[in-house]
Structure formats: structure tokens, C-alpha cells
Amino acid sequence: MMNILPIVAIPFLGTALGAATVLMTRNNVSQRLHNMLLGFAAGVMVAASVWSLIMPSIELAEHMGRMSWVPAAVGIILGMLFLLALDSLVPHMHPGGDTAEGPHTQLGKRHMLMLAVTLHNIPEGMAVGAVIAGAMTGSSGITAAAALALAVGMAIQNIPEGAIISLPLRGDGMSRRRAFGYGTLSGVVEPISALIMILLFEHIAPALPYLLSFSAGAMLYVVVEELIPETQQGKHSDMGTIAFAIGFVIMMVLDIALG
Numbered sequence: 001m002m003n004i005l006p007i008v009a010i011p012f013l014g015t016a017l018g019a020a021t022v023l024m025t026r027n028n029v030s031q032r033l034h035n036m037l038l039g040f041a042a043g044v045m046v047a048a049s050v051w052s053l054i055m056p057s058i059e060l061a062e063h064m065g066r067m068s069w070v071p072a073a074v075g076i077i078l079g080m081l082f083l084l085a086l087d088s089l090v091p092h093m094h095p096g097g098d099t100a101e102g103p104h105t106q107l108g109k110r111h112m113l114m115l116a117v118t119l120h121n122i123p124e125g126m127a128v129g130a131v132i133a134g135a136m137t138g139s140s141g142i143t144a145a146a147a148l149a150l151a152v153g154m155a156i157q158n159i160p161e162g163a164i165i166s167l168p169l170r171g172d173g174m175s176r177r178r179a180f181g182y183g184t185l186s187g188v189v190e191p192i193s194a195l196i197m198i199l200l201f202e203h204i205a206p207a208l209p210y211l212l213s214f215s216a217g218a219m220l221y222v223v224v225e226e227l228i229p230e231t232q233q234g235k236h237s238d239m240g241t242i243a244f245a246i247g248f249v250i251m252m253v254l255d256i257a258l259g
Contacts, residue, residue: 133200
């Protein structure tokens with residue numbers, strides 16, 4: 001029996017580690033570092049979407065023959081539509097952005113920034129939970145090592161996300177301790193959404209190919225809508241592109257080596 005809780009907790013620990021950078025630095029995050037952090041996170045998420053979610057989704061649907069692409073295609077589209085709906089309904093601001101979106105712009109920028117990253121952690125938790133559920137079925141071809149690889153990849157990706165919340169909050173005058181708390185809390189939703197997926201795995205097993213690709217679509221939406229545009233801001237867009245490549249390669253190696 002796979003030890004679930006440590007794997008589920010790994011991504012959250014990455015968020016906490018990233019948020020802890022505010023306890024060790026004096027200055028706000030620079031534009032160069034900001035672009036690199038977001039680019040790295042985007043690269044990890046794209047690679048995880050392909051190797052950990054979309055490809056297993058297609059493999060699980062091999063019995064459909066030439067139509068094995070259907071669950072992956074449907075899931076990706078539904079995942080993107082789900083995040084589009086959440087983005088429209090939940091007031092938030094882009095990481096590093098200055099303007100709010102949504103119907104309740106009276107919310108403070110600090111809270112909206114936290115809401116944005118918290119919102120984006122939902123599909124990441126769902127992805128980890130779906131892969132763990134797949135490994136638990138024993139017949140999906142997904143291994144415990146693959147689940148561990150995805151959890152580690154999400155933890156690596158969450159380090160810059162935690163820093164992106166805590167460092168700007170500190171730059172706006174918030175105390176180090178509170179900024180760390182906000183950054184850490186943004187990751188709480190990830191293990192919760194993962195555990196929900198795992199608890200329901202007996203009922204969702206037939207829909208696993210769709211759930212895997214759904215999580216991939218949701219993460220790809222975050223990358224295209226939020227992360228990539230942010231990496232192209234300012235004078236150091238090339239650093240975001242380089243960091244994207246590094247994050248992509250690291251996650252690809254993790255998934256292939258451990259999966």
C-alpha cells in the first residue's frame with residue numbers, strides 16, 4: 001500500500017520553502033528574478049502536463065483504438081474551461097500585476113494576489129491526486145514512482161510561487177512573519193484538493209483518463225493565461241524563457257527517470 005500522506009504533503013512543503021525566502025532576504029524580488037521564477041514554474045507545469053498527465057491519459061484509453069485521443073482532448077478542453085470560469089468568478093490579480101480583475105475590486109491587492117496563486121494551486125493538487133489515484137488502482141500503468149516524481153516536480157514549481165507571494169508582500173510593508181504566513185497558506189488548498197481526488201478514486205477510476213487530462217488542461221491554462229505573459233514583462237523576458245527551458249527539462253527528467 002502506497003504511503004499517501006507524505007507524497008501529498010511534498011508540494012505544500014515546496015510552497016512553504018519558497019515563502020520562507022522572505023525570512024532570509026531584505027529586498028523585494030527584482031524583475032529579472034521575478035521572470036525567472038515564473039518561467040521556471042511554467043516549464044515545470046508544461047512538462048508535468050505532458051508526461052505525467054496527458055500521455056498516461058492516452059495510454060489508459062488505448063482500448064479505444066484510433067479514438068484513444070478523445071479522453072485527453074475532452075479533458076484538456078474541460079480543464080481550461082473550468083479555470084476560465086474560476087478566473088471570471090473569483091476576484092484576483094495576476095502575480096506581479098497592478099490591476100485587479102473580477103467584480104469585487106475593493107479587495108486588497110495582497111489578498112487578491114494570494115487568491116490568484118491559491119486558485120492556481122487547485123489544478124496542481126488535482127493532478128497529484130489523480131496520479132496517486134491512478135497508481136492505487138494497480139491496473140492503470142501509473143506507478144508510485146510516477147506519483148512521487150509529479151509531487152516532487154510540483155514542489156519544485158511551488159518554491160518560486162511561494163516566493164512570488166511573500167516577497168512582494170514584504171516589499172509592500174508587511175512583516176516578514178505575516179508575509180511568510182500568507183505565502184504558506186496559499187499552498188494549503190493543494191493537498192486538500194489532492195486528498196479529495198484520492199478519497200474519490202474508487203468512484204472516478206473509469207473516468208481517470210479524463211481526470212488526468214482535465215488537470216493538465218487546467219495547468220496549461222494557468223501557464224498560458226498567467227505565467228508566460230508575466231515572464232515577458234520588463235527588460236528581462238529572455239531570462240524567463242531560459243528558466244522555462246530549465247524547468248521543463250528538470251520535470252521531464254524527473255518524470256522519465258522516476259516514472
